[in-house]
Amino acid sequence: MAREEPQSLGSAVSGLTLSARHRYPEGFELEAELEAEGGVTAVFGPSGSGKSTVLRIAAGILRPLEGRVSLGGATLLDTARGICLPPEKRRIGLVFQDHRLFPHLSVEGNLRYGLRRRPARRFPFERVVEVLELGGLLERDPASLSGGERQRVALGRAILRGPELLLLDEPLAAVDAGRKDRILAYLERAVSEWSLPTLLVSHDQADVRRLADRVVVLEAGRVVASGPTASTLDRAVISAMRSAPGPVNVLRVDGVAEVEGHLEGSAAGQRFQLPAGLPVTGAGVYVQFLPKDVTLARADVSGLSVRNHLRGAVREVAALPGHAYVAVDLGGGQAVWAEVTLDAVRELGLAPGREVVCLIKTTGVEALGGSLAGRA
Amino acid sequence: MDLLSFSREELDALRLSLVVASVAVLGSLPFGVGLGWVLARKDFRGKGLVETLVHLPLVLPPVVTGYVLLVLFGRRGWIGPYLEDWLGLRLVFDWKGAALASAVMAFPLLVRAVRLGFAAVDPRLEEAARTLGAGRLDAFATVTLPLAWGGVAAGCVLAFARSLGEFGATLMIAGSIPGETRTMPLQIYSMLESPEGGAGAGAGRLVALAVVVSVAAVAAGAWLGRSPRASGAP
Numbered sequence: 001m002a003r004e005e006p007q008s009l010g011s012a013v014s015g016l017t018l019s020a021r022h023r024y025p026e027g028f029e030l031e032a033e034l035e036a037e038g039g040v041t042a043v044f045g046p047s048g049s050g051k052s053t054v055l056r057i058a059a060g061i062l063r064p065l066e067g068r069v070s071l072g073g074a075t076l077l078d079t080a081r082g083i084c085l086p087p088e089k090r091r092i093g094l095v096f097q098d099h100r101l102f103p104h105l106s107v108e109g110n111l112r113y114g115l116r117r118r119p120a121r122r123f124p125f126e127r128v129v130e131v132l133e134l135g136g137l138l139e140r141d142p143a144s145l146s147g148g149e150r151q152r153v154a155l156g157r158a159i160l161r162g163p164e165l166l167l168l169d170e171p172l173a174a175v176d177a178g179r180k181d182r183i184l185a186y187l188e189r190a191v192s193e194w195s196l197p198t199l200l201v202s203h204d205q206a207d208v209r210r211l212a213d214r215v216v217v218l219e220a221g222r223v224v225a226s227g228p229t230a231s232t233l234d235r236a237v238i239s240a241m242r243s244a245p246g247p248v249n250v251l252r253v254d255g256v257a258e259v260e261g262h263l264e265g266s267a268a269g270q271r272f273q274l275p276a277g278l279p280v281t282g283a284g285v286y287v288q289f290l291p292k293d294v295t296l297a298r299a300d301v302s303g304l305s306v307r308n309h310l311r312g313a314v315r316e317v318a319a320l321p322g323h324a325y326v327a328v329d330l331g332g333g334q335a336v337w338a339e340v341t342l343d344a345v346r347e348l349g350l351a352p353g354r355e356v357v358c359l360i361k362t363t364g365v366e367a368l369g370g371s372l373a374g375r376a
Numbered sequence: 377m378d379l380l381s382f383s384r385e386e387l388d389a390l391r392l393s394l395v396v397a398s399v400a401v402l403g404s405l406p407f408g409v410g411l412g413w414v415l416a417r418k419d420f421r422g423k424g425l426v427e428t429l430v431h432l433p434l435v436l437p438p439v440v441t442g443y444v445l446l447v448l449f450g451r452r453g454w455i456g457p458y459l460e461d462w463l464g465l466r467l468v469f470d471w472k473g474a475a476l477a478s479a480v481m482a483f484p485l486l487v488r489a490v491r492l493g494f495a496a497v498d499p500r501l502e503e504a505a506r507t508l509g510a511g512r513l514d515a516f517a518t519v520t521l522p523l524a525w526g527g528v529a530a531g532c533v534l535a536f537a538r539s540l541g542e543f544g545a546t547l548m549i550a551g552s553i554p555g556e557t558r559t560m561p562l563q564i565y566s567m568l569e570s571p572e573g574g575a576g577a578g579a580g581r582l583v584a585l586a587v588v589v590s591v592a593a594v595a596a597g598a599w600l601g602r603s604p605r606a607s608g609a610p
Binding site for chain 2: 059060061086087088090092093094096098100102103104113114117118157158161
């Protein structure tokens with residue numbers, strides 16, 4: 001899903017447009033403008049940057065001092081004209097970070113809550129239950145569910161409301177690392193099954209890279225960048241690199257199969273070997289690794305222990321004191337970040353356009369889980 | 377004398393007490409729920425004043441509360457004449473007046489319990505209900521109220537029990553007319569005052585009966601107030 005597709009022009013009518021200014025009594029001020037069309041748009045930024053405020057304004061839970069919100073051409077909020085539709089009149093589903101399941105209703109009662117109240121669109125109950133694998137939970141009490149199960153129920157409940165836009169507030173923040181992959185897989189499955197335009201709020205680079213088609217970067221209540229995920233995130237990450245841990249590489253590997261005793265697939269059309277022992281059964285996986293596990297070479301070299309050699313062209317070089325991050329485009333919308341010394345930048349002549357080979361140690365590669373097999 | 381052979385007067389007093397207490401609770405319930413919710417959820421200027429007014433019957437001598445009611449609802453009171461002219465409603469020397477006195481006296485207990493019930497409900501659940509298509513009232517009725525049910529039930533029981541015991545304010549506005557406004561506490565009092573022999577034993581029977589009815593009311597309230605879903609009960 002994290003492919004970069006050309007932005008379709010003239011489709012603004014079908015999506016969400018939001019511009020708002022708001023100030024909290026505590027002094028935090030938000031002044032943001034953003035659009036979300038089809039696919040997944042991420043609102044990315046550190047905590048306290050105003051991400052959740054944007055969601056609350058879109059959902060109608062928070063009325064900003066000034067602002068306009070429209071969805072599919074219909075005005076939901078226009079403070080200048082005194083229009084502010086209440087949440088129940090907006091065709092928007094919101095999955096809260098803390099789930100907010102109703103404790104006095106069973107799982108099924110929770111799921112049917114929105115369904116009973118004239119949903120904007122009708123998705124078959126049985127299908128939602130099937131896709132999110134909720135069948136075994138219907139009679140259960142929300143208090144008895146695990147964090148991941150609650151997240152799935154909350155997602156199903158929001159989908160059954162039949163929204164024209166789905167809002168996800170840090171859907172993975174409250175889920176422990178082990179279950180994250182599965183929740184990600186459910187999210188991907190749900191979003192593609194019903195092609196729901198989605199606005200995702202997250203502070204996690206890897207999640208955004210994996211899920212979002214486009215990203216809006218927020219900092220201290222202001223939009224500092226927006227556009228296709230990989231390039232926008234890279235630019236934002238570079239600007240924040242001095243204080244932040246740096247970029248994270250997320251690659252999509254397709255057609256995974258066992259070849260001569262090891263697992264391999266193709267990333268951006270090039271052979272990619274995966275670490276042994278992965279329970280990979282689907283056709284594709286996402287893998288994650290750090291820029292320091294990537295070595296750059298001017299030309300392909302043989303006789304190395306490193307298994308993965310990916311060809312690409314340098315897109316940009318971000319020099320920091322002592323070291324540099326180099327972004328290499330692999331084609332197919334995928335890119336890899338390498339961390340190198342400043343000497344290496346000089347000696348290899350690393351500059352935009354320079355062709356290089358990325359050597360990636362298999363041992364540093366971590367699989368994020370298979371999901372692309374899908375059911376759709 | 378048989379302990380269970382109640383006289384006509386005594387049974388009338390019991391029946392009247394149950395009717396008055398029930399009407400007092402049911403009549404004040406919508407106001408109690410509304411005010412309890414407002415006090416739990418809203419901040420506004422004068423909230424302190426409202427709280428003080430609501431709690432006033434708890435600290436004032438009941439006779440004073442009864443006197444205030446008489447000033448307001450008496451036949452020559454501020455509101456009484458209009459009620460009588462427009463609605464044909466007479467409160468003085470009437471069981472409905474007794475119900476009003478009971479309702480006012482029990483109101484602080486009702487509001488207090490209801491308010492605690494609402495305060496324990498996470499308001500973010502209402503937000504969730506709204507985003508799922510429920511209007512304000514719908515969300516209140518299907519999420520907030522069921523979750524605050526324990527507090528509402530507890531408030532009703534306390535108010536009912538308080539109403540059963542109401543004496544001073546009732547006497548002021550409704551008097552003590554046998555079969556009309558003489559509730560159990562008034563009956564017990566009048567029996568003890570009576571010069572006839574054996575009144576003491578009759579009063580003892582009524583006191584025992586009052587204890588039984590009160591205990592039954594509290595037990596019923598505990599049963600009503602149990603959590604709608606078995607787990608997660610408070």
